[in-house]
Amino acid sequence: xxxxxxxxxxxxxCMHCGMCLPVCPTYNLTLNEKSSPRGRIRLVKEIEDGxxxxxxxxxxxxxxxxxxxxxxxxxxxxxxxxxxxxSTRIKIFLSGKDKQALWKKLAFKxxxxxxxxxxxxxxxxxxYQKKFKPLLHNLLPERLRQIEELAPKISDEFSDEIxxxxxxxxxxxxxxxxxxxxxxxxxxxxIVNIDTIEVLLENDCEVYIPKGQVCCGSIMAHYGDxxxxxxxxxxxxxxxxxxELDAIVINSAGCGAFMKEYGEIFxxxxxxxxxxxxxxxxxxxxxxxxxxxxxxxxxAELNFKVTYxxxxxxxxxxxxxxxxxxxxxxxxxxxxxxxxxSNWCCGSAGIYNILRFDxxxxxxxxxxxxxxxxxxxxxLTANPGCHAQIEYGLKKSGKNIKVMHPISLINLAYKMSKxxxxxxxxxx
Amino acid sequence: xDTKVIHRLEEIxxxxxxxxxxxxxxxxxxxxxxxxxxxxxxxxxPESVEQVSEILKLAxxxxxxxxxxxxxxxxxxxxxPLPNSVILLMNRWRKIMEIDTENLTALVEPxxxxxxxxxxxxxxxxxxxxxxxxxTISTIGGNVAENAGGLRxxxxxxxxxxxxxxxxVLPTGExxxxxxxxxKDVAGYNLRDVLIGSEGTLAVFxxxxxxxxxxxxxSKTMLAFFNSIKDAGKTVSSIIANHIxxxxxxxxxxxxxxxxxDYAHLxxxxxxxxxxxxxxxxxxxxxxxxxxxxxKICKENGSTDFKVAKTESDALKLKxxxxxxxxxxxRVKPTTILEDATVPRSCVHLMVEKVQExxxxxDIIIGNFGHAGDGNLHPTALTDERDHDEMKRVEMAFxxxxxxxxxxxxxxTGEHGVGLxxxxxxxxxxxxxxxxxMRKIKEVLDPKGILNLGKIFDFKPKCEGRLPTSREEIxxxxxxxx
Numbered sequence: 001x002x003x004x005x006x007x008x009x010x011x012x013x014c015m016h017c018g019m020c021l022p023v024c025p026t027y028n029l030t031l032n033e034k035s036s037p038r039g040r041i042r043l044v045k046e047i048e049d050g051x052x053x054x055x056x057x058x059x060x061x062x063x064x065x066x067x068x069x070x071x072x073x074x075x076x077x078x079x080x081x082x083x084x085x086x087s088t089r090i091k092i093f094l095s096g097k098d099k100q101a102l103w104k105k106l107a108f109k110x111x112x113x114x115x116x117x118x119x120x121x122x123x124x125x126x127x128y129q130k131k132f133k134p135l136l137h138n139l140l141p142e143r144l145r146q147i148e149e150l151a152p153k154i155s156d157e158f159s160d161e162i163x164x165x166x167x168x169x170x171x172x173x174x175x176x177x178x179x180x181x182x183x184x185x186x187x188x189x190x191i192v193n194i195d196t197i198e199v200l201l202e203n204d205c206e207v208y209i210p211k212g213q214v215c216c217g218s219i220m221a222h223y224g225d226x227x228x229x230x231x232x233x234x235x236x237x238x239x240x241x242x243x244e245l246d247a248i249v250i251n252s253a254g255c256g257a258f259m260k261e262y263g264e265i266f267x268x269x270x271x272x273x274x275x276x277x278x279x280x281x282x283x284x285x286x287x288x289x290x291x292x293x294x295x296x297x298x299x300a301e302l303n304f305k306v307t308y309x310x311x312x313x314x315x316x317x318x319x320x321x322x323x324x325x326x327x328x329x330x331x332x333x334x335x336x337x338x339x340x341x342s343n344w345c346c347g348s349a350g351i352y353n354i355l356r357f358d359x360x361x362x363x364x365x366x367x368x369x370x371x372x373x374x375x376x377x378x379x380l381t382a383n384p385g386c387h388a389q390i391e392y393g394l395k396k397s398g399k400n401i402k403v404m405h406p407i408s409l410i411n412l413a414y415k416m417s418k419x420x421x422x423x424x425x426x427x428x
Numbered sequence: 429x430d431t432k433v434i435h436r437l438e439e440i441x442x443x444x445x446x447x448x449x450x451x452x453x454x455x456x457x458x459x460x461x462x463x464x465x466x467x468x469x470x471x472x473x474p475e476s477v478e479q480v481s482e483i484l485k486l487a488x489x490x491x492x493x494x495x496x497x498x499x500x501x502x503x504x505x506x507x508x509p510l511p512n513s514v515i516l517l518m519n520r521w522r523k524i525m526e527i528d529t530e531n532l533t534a535l536v537e538p539x540x541x542x543x544x545x546x547x548x549x550x551x552x553x554x555x556x557x558x559x560x561x562x563x564t565i566s567t568i569g570g571n572v573a574e575n576a577g578g579l580r581x582x583x584x585x586x587x588x589x590x591x592x593x594x595x596x597v598l599p600t601g602e603x604x605x606x607x608x609x610x611x612k613d614v615a616g617y618n619l620r621d622v623l624i625g626s627e628g629t630l631a632v633f634x635x636x637x638x639x640x641x642x643x644x645x646x647s648k649t650m651l652a653f654f655n656s657i658k659d660a661g662k663t664v665s666s667i668i669a670n671h672i673x674x675x676x677x678x679x680x681x682x683x684x685x686x687x688x689x690d691y692a693h694l695x696x697x698x699x700x701x702x703x704x705x706x707x708x709x710x711x712x713x714x715x716x717x718x719x720x721x722x723x724k725i726c727k728e729n730g731s732t733d734f735k736v737a738k739t740e741s742d743a744l745k746l747k748x749x750x751x752x753x754x755x756x757x758x759r760v761k762p763t764t765i766l767e768d769a770t771v772p773r774s775c776v777h778l779m780v781e782k783v784q785e786x787x788x789x790x791d792i793i794i795g796n797f798g799h800a801g802d803g804n805l806h807p808t809a810l811t812d813e814r815d816h817d818e819m820k821r822v823e824m825a826f827x828x829x830x831x832x833x834x835x836x837x838x839x840x841t842g843e844h845g846v847g848l849x850x851x852x853x854x855x856x857x858x859x860x861x862x863x864x865x866m867r868k869i870k871e872v873l874d875p876k877g878i879l880n881l882g883k884i885f886d887f888k889p890k891c892e893g894r895l896p897t898s899r900e901e902i903x904x905x906x907x908x909x910x
Contacts, residue, residue, distance in 0.1 A: 008814075009762065012762040012763070012812075012813070012814070013762050015460070015462060015758060015762075015763065015764050016458050016459070016460055017460045017501065017562070017758075018459075018460055018499055018500055018501040018562060018565050019501075019562065019564065019565065021499060021565045022541070022543075022564045022565045031519055031520050032447075032452070032455070033452075033455035033456055033500065034451050034452055034454075034455035036455075039454075039455040042454055042455060042457070042458065043451060043454055043455065046454055052450065052451075052454065055450070055451065057449060057451045058451060061451065076754055076755035076758045076759075077755070077758040077759055077764065078755075078758075078759045
């Protein structure tokens with residue numbers, strides 16, 4: 001049987017001080033030690049030491065974990081909890097003890113593995129949403145109906161189909177940047193991709209969109225299917241290495257976090273090692289990139305009360321919290337309100353909300369309650385999973401609050417600036 | 429443990445409130461103390477004081493050990509299970525039952541999180557000063573059981589100074605009430621103070637009445653660097669001698685400064701022998717006056733650099749150096765052993781110098797930081813529990829550290845408690861009559877030895893009939909053989 005060993009250095013670094021307990025969403029739900037990062041690490045330790053076999057309850061606990069990595073941010077000892085959980089999930093996947101493993105593998109292989117099949121499924125969903133939903137919706141079994149409602153509206157056009165491979169800005173290009181269209185962003189929020197590109201052009205970037213790029217592989221890796229994840233990563237490394245780039249810009253927190261790990265994943269691959277490291281070094285979240293290059297401040301005023309939800313893979317995995325806030329606050333007229341528990345997981349957590357709908361809703365309820373307390377008209381967040389989840393939660397609560405990517409907001413401000421300028425020219 | 433006993437526990441609290449799976453037992457086999465761990469037989473989650481009483485009565489009948497537990501962040505092994513024991517899990521008792529703004533008291537359940545209480549009372553302009561390092565998750569029940577301290581101990585005292593009353597269940601199941609809202613109350617023995625710091629060996633707390641004080645109006649934060657620990661020590665003595673009582677008076681030694689700089693990149697001078705973080709609070713005029721005096725005292729005592737925070741965010745930056753001390757040290761090596769040897773505050777610099785000398789002697793890394801103002805130090809050994817040779821040297825080093833602390837008139841534990849970790853040092857601090865006094869109290873209240881047995885000191889079993897012979901039989905009475 002295939003097996004992997006989780007390095008004891010990773011496990012022993014935990015001094016079980018308990019500082020992770022107050023920030024762990026699952027512990028706060030159950031108040032049960034085994035649902036805490038400290039408890040899970042101890043269980044993994046007992047398994048690695050051979051004192052405990054992989055039990056059903058253990059598997060359940062490892063998948064109850066959102067892998068939000070809030071514990072990693074608070075941990076005084078710098079324990080790499082995400083790495084422990086993800087390696088353990090690979091171990092479970094290989095052991096055959098995960099009862100959902102087979103269909104997860106099939107789904108990963110057939111739905112995500114190529115851009116064209118993913119888009120095929122998206123088109124089927126779009127057709128369903130447009131033509132059949134009113135007829136069929138009430139006939140679906142309850143479980144399916146819940147998940148169906150979770151799916152945001154599929155975009156009319158997929159961004160990768162309308163975008164050329166290279167887009168040049170009006171003036172002289174200062175930076176050459178690669179762009180990952182992503183899988184969910186591409187079909188569900190293709191407008192966010194368009195906004196991102198427009199913002200990059202506005203900031204003098206020449207944008208490269210490799211036609212052969214695929215899903216980044218993060219979802220497979222987080223659910224233990226490292227083989228499929230590596231296959232996809234390899235493809236992206238090759239595709240993005242074709243150009244001489246200053247950065248690879250990502251607008252989905254989860255993809256950015258994972259592409260920053262490519263170097264480590266291929267560290268024993270003689271052929272790809274160097275390229276993978278280079279890709280990881282170049283990978284930047286759009287918020288991070290704009291902040292670093294000193295983005296242009298828009299000249300228009302937008303009078304909205306807004307708040308910001310930190311995506312786990314941005315705040316905890318990539319430690320990006322300041323940059324999106326600075327970008328939002330740079331827009332005149334914006335009334336920014338901090339969200340209580342802004343860096344608590346919303347329950348989307350990759351495909352957690354599909355696999356564990358009921359649990360996921362408990363985390364979402366807490367998030368929505370906090371959002372409503374802010375009185376904001378717009379919630380900003382920089383990850384498609386959180387975007388869809390919070391949109392769903394707000395719709396269910398009956399409140400008319402919009403969810404947007406921070407980049408869409410700043411692009412709106414840029415567009416307004418342009419209009420104002422044109423109006424000025426006209427009146428002159 | 430007999431399944432019959434498990435069934436009876438289930439009858440008391442309900443089936444879903446008794447956890448016996450191996451996964452759950454593993455998850456309650458430890459607390460925050462390095463190297464100690466042992467499996468409990470079950471975890472019982474009571475909902476009411478009556479249930480707690482029933483459980484304890486059953487324990488007396490069936491002879492098993494009961495270990496009350498909050499969040500499990502203790503640093504002396506106070507909630508480490510024993511053979512034939514159940515964990516009595518109190519962390520779901522999270523209600524703040526009353527905040528009395530006329531008498532300035534708060535009535536809470538024992539599972540209330542310390543930091544949450546801070547938040548709630550501060551909303552009303554009130555203040556609950558005890559702030560142990562684990563306050564974001566530690567429970568009030570645990571704080572009272574260990575008589576926890578914190579950064580504000582010098583000016584505001586520790587947990588015991590804020591406990592007014594306790595509702596508790598005795599080891600034999602009787603429910604008692606001690607203390608109350610009265611500022612003055614001399615009716616009978618002061619039993620409240622016997623329960624505070626009893627480390628879960630004398631009673632299970634079910635309600636706690638706390639004293640609150642008005643929140644200070646203003647505060648000012650300062651950071652001073654020194655070439656040597658001696659200069660910093662002289663500064664501390666001089667501040668106190670000048671009749672200033674800062675709310676915070678914390679120090680970091682050179683090893684800790686280096687680790688903090690490596691970790692947090694704050695621009696600290698890594699050649700500095702020591703730094704002091706000083707915070708004064710109170711009336712704005714008094715704060716200004718004291719801050720000025722402190723600056724003068726620091727400079728007179730050879731401070732090489734002195735910073736005063738002008739804004740709140742400035743203050744936060746200065747505090748980061750002290751706040752990240754533990755995190756910075758914990759990252760260096762896998763095993764972090766945090767101790768709390770405490771000395772009269774005039775001896776702080778002697779103790780710090782001795783710790784450095786001992787670390788050198790045994791060739792180990794010990795970072796030292798802590799509450800210079802109240803003499804409570806945190807010598808922290810950075811090691812690897814897999815390296816048995818080094819662990820042995822760490823143990824010998826701490827033996828010497830505790831001996832020296834006692835020689836200076838100090839104590840083996842300032843705020844963590846004795847539990848299992850410090851048990852062997854207790855006879856060094858007290859003569860046998862004093863320990864016997866403690867033991868007698870325990871024996872009278874808990875004749876069968878069912879409540880957190882074997883913590884603080886060993887319990888001498890009273891035997892009727894033949895003497896126990898097998899290890900299994902003996903362990904039943906005296907807990908772990910540590």
